[in-house]
Amino acid sequence: MVTAMKILIIEDDADAAAYLVKAFREAGHVADHAADGLDGYAMADAGEYDVLIVDRMLPKLDGLSLIRGLREQGRDVPVLILSALGQVDDRVKGLRAGGDDYLTKPYAFSELLARVEVLARRRRNGPAEETVYRVGDLELDRLAHRVTREGRPVDLQPREFRLLEYLMRHAGQVVTRTMLLENVWDYHFDPQTNVIDVHVSRLRAKIDKGFDRPLIHTVRGAGYTVRDGVR
Numbered sequence: 001m002v003t004a005m006k007i008l009i010i011e012d013d014a015d016a017a018a019y020l021v022k023a024f025r026e027a028g029h030v031a032d033h034a035a036d037g038l039d040g041y042a043m044a045d046a047g048e049y050d051v052l053i054v055d056r057m058l059p060k061l062d063g064l065s066l067i068r069g070l071r072e073q074g075r076d077v078p079v080l081i082l083s084a085l086g087q088v089d090d091r092v093k094g095l096r097a098g099g100d101d102y103l104t105k106p107y108a109f110s111e112l113l114a115r116v117e118v119l120a121r122r123r124r125n126g127p128a129e130e131t132v133y134r135v136g137d138l139e140l141d142r143l144a145h146r147v148t149r150e151g152r153p154v155d156l157q158p159r160e161f162r163l164l165e166y167l168m169r170h171a172g173q174v175v176t177r178t179m180l181l182e183n184v185w186d187y188h189f190d191p192q193t194n195v196i197d198v199h200v201s202r203l204r205a206k207i208d209k210g211f212d213r214p215l216i217h218t219v220r221g222a223g224y225t226v227r228d229g230v231r
Helices: 014-026 037-046 063-072 088-095 110-126 158-169 176-182 195-207
Strands: 006-010 030-034 051-054 079-081 099-105 132-135 138-141 146-149 216-219 225-226
Touching: 006 014, 014 030, 014 110, 014 176, 037 051, 037 063, 037 216, 051 063, 063 079, 063 088, 079 088, 088 099, 099 110, 099 176, 132 146, 132 158, 138 158, 158 176, 158 195, 158 225, 176 195, 176 225, 195 216
Parallel strands: 006 030, 006 051, 051 079, 079 099
Antiparallel strands: 132 138, 138 146, 216 225
16 A cells, blocks of 8 residues: 655646645545646745645746755655656756656656656655666656657657666666576576567667667677767
């Protein structure tokens, strides 16, 4: 059973905020609302919230400035940025400003709720498994089951998604064939086939083809790695 959370929604759209407050309360949580950045900052600074949901485009004090201000004051409350600005550069700016997660509008409440629950658990129980992996301009979202590169969607088959997820979870590290067989295919023996090579080749065609720099690299005699840059 999910522990009840105390959530602050900082959103200037009254209808959108009312929908979120109602939805979170129906899910058994406490939800407060601030209609502008200054009120949101004051409430976040004074209250003990499990998670903040912050719109970027706010009156009086924009969302990114609000988040930076809280971080400068040492406030470590998890922040999920909820915004219609969804390009790669927008998300990067949000995360670098101190956001912990970024979800673009329109969204499904079930996904938003799941992300908020993850952030709350991370704060209560210590580090939790990431839900979004990023390497350069490549992003994999585990909850939404979505992959993008330079903000453009990449259509992957289920096995390809699992393969990329495992590689990105170990970004910068060499992943051996044995590791892939055990963790992606659930094989605890070598089937003596080229199944890994075939899937990596297909993945490269979808992830790297048409881009200036490859992200999936073969480490001769060792395995594969995902990293930004050719070296």
